[in-house]
Amino acid sequence: MTRILVFVDNDRGTLSPSALEALTPAYSLADSLDASLELATVGEGGRAALEPVGLGGYVISHPVLSDYAPEAYGDALAQLVSEEQFSVVISLGDDRGAEVMAHMAAVLDQPLVANVTEIADTEGPDGSWEVIRVRWGGSLLERARLRSDLKFLTIAPHTFPAPEPNGGAGPLTTFVPEIPDSLARTRVVERVKLAEGLTLATAPVVVSGGRGVGSAENFAILEELADLLGGVVGCSRVATNNGWRPHSDQVGQTGTRIAPDLYIACGISGAVQHWVGCMASKQILAINTDPEAPLVTKADYAVIGDLHEILAAVIAEIKARP
């Protein structure tokens, strides 16, 4: 029987909100292949977090795995896959998932298809699969053929909803890999917490500015609105490249990908690079002089006109509220 393994990451016992997303396509795949589905996580701390999922699987344990260590994670997973003869391994394509899977694939010298959105065909010639995967950060898709005995995939984040836990506690077996101590060379040695507070990734509202803002000073009014709404300021790549904002404020393919309740895009035309960073927002309000700007046409709401004038009026209106 085909065995499918889903790698689910936990960070010292905590699951990220999207951690379980890859399970959804995995369930479907298991159905269609009539395969068994199991999960794996690293570190005993993950046991409690993953048991409620209700799937059987493995908790990988080893002293070197005391904290996140991508090389060791990859080796451990590779050993599990080999020993237990899993033929399909799936993980979410977030930072760690992508990294661990790449290590595992490299160790086992197998291909890895990154950021899959659809497993289109599992009955291709010579046992090959056809999948749809993300390119250009989501602006384009690729139909790809995967020719290998073992099928390793990462699932594009924010593509599938995480499944509801079924409540039953799955039996998670402990798996102890053989890992040389030397692989601790790529383990986290220190964590630095930055000032508590909102970040681009967590803020419920992001007030973002682009070319239309015009200068670093002009971001002041965006800051003011963000403060009033309990959000943070973001920006486009143009603003970063012009030195108006630090890169940490950048929303986009090569910046931060965000999914706030409301994204307010001021003077941002909406190049591919930016759009893929903000498209997961629940609502988008675009403020732009150009009613045909790509971001305006893709937004849920828009105000046409000069952003400085509009923001000033909105701020005044908010302050005038009873």
Place this chain on the structure above:
Amino acid sequence: MNILVCVKRVPAPGARIVLTDDSQGIDTRHLGFTTSPHEECAVEAAVQLKERHGGTTTVLTLGPPDAVEQLRYSVSVGADRVVLVPADSTEWDPQATASALVEAIKDLEGDSPFDLILFGNESADSGGYQVGIRVARALGRPVISGLKGIEIDGDQMVGRRETDEGFEVYRLPMPAIAAAKEGITLPRYPTLPGRLKSRRAEIHEVPAEMTPGGQEMVSLLKPAEEVTETVILGHGAEAAPGVVRLLEEVGLL
């Protein structure tokens, strides 16, 4: 400090990507090409390390002859030496890319490995998230991805990567490898003398074999476009009340 940076030539699209008629690529007739953004920052990081610690920065690309444009650009912003690993313009899968790079890097290194090899976290176009890791594994060197800060401490590379709360720190013994993310540092623009120097730069060519891996691009397709009916809340300042109502509905006020 001898550093190698592996970069990829990618098109620089606007707001709309147009596919070629056969859907095998994107229509680049009107597009310029650039170094994939993460790698552009990696080059800058390498140049800054060299400026601080001495040594050389080598930039390597596997790509078509036109990729020389990106190599010259890297010279114009401070790279000392550039290497083209000639490839055709077809899609090389991550395994093929990694094995060709390994071959080329071994050729370049001989007996003296680079202290540091930097990659981009993922390329802007194909986004495989794995070439640097595969190369590191083949060379038996430590590697981390998502590099957002780098310092050299003796024979260790101190790398930082971002987390939701702040950042985590890694210490890798060198020779080491890392895949950098944009934001690790702000890339400089070339100067006129830099650009002129780059025109005269010698392009070293290191051949490598194409060994296909197990992933093959069949075709490209456009994602189904969500048709959004944009609600225009108004023009100019008069739209303010409408915006405030929206903020209330979303629950921000």
Place this chain on the structure above:
Amino acid sequence: MDFPTSAHVIVIGAGIAGNSVVGHLAEMGWKNIVQIDKGPLPNPGGSTGHASNFCFPVDHSKEMTMLTLDSTRQYAEMDVMVVSGGIEVARAPERMEELRRRMTSATAWGVESHLISPAEVEELVPFINRDIILGGFYSPGVTVVDSLRAGTIMRERAQALDALTVLPNTEVLSMEVRNGAIAAVVTDKGRIETEHLVIACGVWSPRMAEMAGATIPLTPAVHQMIDVGPIPILQATNSEIGYPIVRDMDTYMYERQTAGSMEVGSYAHRPIFHHPNDIPSLGESLLSPTELPFTDEDFDLQMEHALELMPDILSAAEIRYAINGLLSLTPDAMPLLGETVEVKNLWSAAAVWIKEGPGVGKMIAQWMTQGYPEIDPHSSDIARFYRYARNNHHIYARCSEHFNKTYGIVHPREQWESNRRVRTVPAYPRQVELGAVFYEAGGWERPQWYEANAPLVEKYGVEGREHEWDARWWSPIINAEHLAMRESVGMVDLTAFAIFDITGPGVVDYIQKMAVNQCDVRVGRAVYTPLLTETGGFRADLTILRLGEHHYRVISGGGDGARDRYWFRKHLPDDGSVTFVDNTSGVSTVGLWGPNARKVIESLTSDDVSHQGFPYGSVREVNLRGIDTLMLRISYVGELGWEISVSMEQGLQLWDMLWEAGQEWGVVPVGIGVYGTTGRLEKGYRLMGAELESEYNPVEAGLARPKIKRADFIGKGPYLQARAEDPATILCTLTVEDHTSASGIERYMGGNEPILTADGERITDSHGRPSYVTTAGNGPSVGKYLLLAYLPPEHAVEGRELAVMYMNELYPVKVAVVGSTPLFDPANERMRV
């Protein structure tokens, strides 16, 4: 706002040209104007959006200078202008000479300018490398404008007059033409009926015109520029521009401050053309449709040049922005203005630069409103191109040739090298054998002189020109041919004439409406006549032959044939009573002139060709030894003779026959150098485009006849008014009294130089029109160098001593003739024997 379904006029394009047209149309009272652009406002993504926005006023062309000066006044009035000053610097000695020529043009058109030393340049631009420059041409009035803001202001003014609906983000998909006139425009948002349409969308204009079956012959071409910064000395100015713009003329580049950085632009790279259909859409472009990816390799040399000129500030600064910007190039580097020749009421305002934008807007609006603009659009008129010149083959050939001449030193007589021999005359092989040096007119190859006549130079003792510039594109053979013709007889190939055969029951009324002079003459008579614009200025001057009761033939110069064809066709009655046929390609003409001309003809026919039997100004069919010809007794060179026309296929036979028969009488082949310059100058004959412009009327040009015909004609009202008034200026013939320059070399003016008072003061008439040389050339038979120029009455006095400026030096001249009396053979006795 509801989408409009009809308009009085639609203007496509919201760049500097379209906005200016819209603003001026509204100001002149037009209502229901609809402006369309497929991009957003205020920057729809065309060339205006990335323009360098600086305006150097001085151009050798009066037309361009006047358009620029008018535009500058408009920019100033809109308060969107900063006066930065500008310096054209010279690296090479030839350029210094060119700068002296520029000083001369600046004086002619009344623009303040100074020749300054390298040290003075450095004072103005402290970061320049003075060691590599020889001097500069400084125009304090050079400005930098905000062309987008100007466009917005002009649109808003039109909106304030309730005259304008603006439709941005609206794409034109097709056009409808009814009865040869524009009828409607179909956009992606709806269809709009319209009476008039102006295409003002720059690089996209050809694509738009094609939708209506018209042509706007331009190509989008790359102009590279980079922005380099930050530069502390520029940042310290705290302004958009604090230092004069530098044009590094010998490297075809400019350096222009934009706030804290320096923009470096180039016209030095290889010509790079794009097809209008291949320009990316807004969505596909990274920056804008006309800011294409920079191609480094084309700019390498330019970077070196820029570093040489401004090493201190440019070596450390970073290249922040670099584009291959698109602009519009035309076959002759002039704009494309006016009604298209193919479709009525379809206008072009294309290939317009920022510096002349508002002036062009006014020009087009005047043209559409009152029939003709104030500034003569002679060189910009889109109708100037013959069919052969409207295709991409010709456009690419010529634009490739002139792109690098944007800042080049272009001799006024310089000939094109590309796409030549497109129209050759039947006798072309003979002319090649005779060593003809061909100049181009309307695509025709015309011998300017014949090297075979070189021995005549010695025979007549003709002197050469000492200075290479004066001798360039010129030969003493021209003067020798001139003297030989006056002594024996000369053959001039005139096949390049434009020939229109106009027939039909309504033809007499039609011709009378077109021409100033009485054309209802008996069959067999020829009439020389001006054609006027609605405002009473010259539109054409040509000869009209009455060949039948209902048949006229119009003969016009090859250079203006295309414009004249447009003008005649435009005014054809709608009722079909007049038929117009362009016979230019069917007729070959040879002029035979000189004291022996009759003897040659007599040897070929038994017809009566005596003065009484074939009087001056008559035309008739004559069989010359078996060839049916049409002979017209007329002369543009002041000699006895005929223009002899045959069908094109017999042109070679005619040439050979005249050549053989002429041998006994000393026939010489004579080029256009004589026909167009020396011969006509001695006779004081005027030339369209030189002396004759729409800015002057027949009274001023000395072409008013004693009587006025009863029939109405275009421009009659203003003409009558001009006759009732004293002329503000009078066309005169002047002689150069001393050619010796300060360096002791004899110099010879070429045209367009200012006529000044003896002590060097500019002369302008009561309308502000400057006095300048409209034609300059030798008068071999009068032994003088002749200049034609309009002079206000106080200076138009025979014997008055004045000065002409040439290469920034003054030379004494004397008024020889006031009015049209010829200097040579004033009583015209030689023509009437």
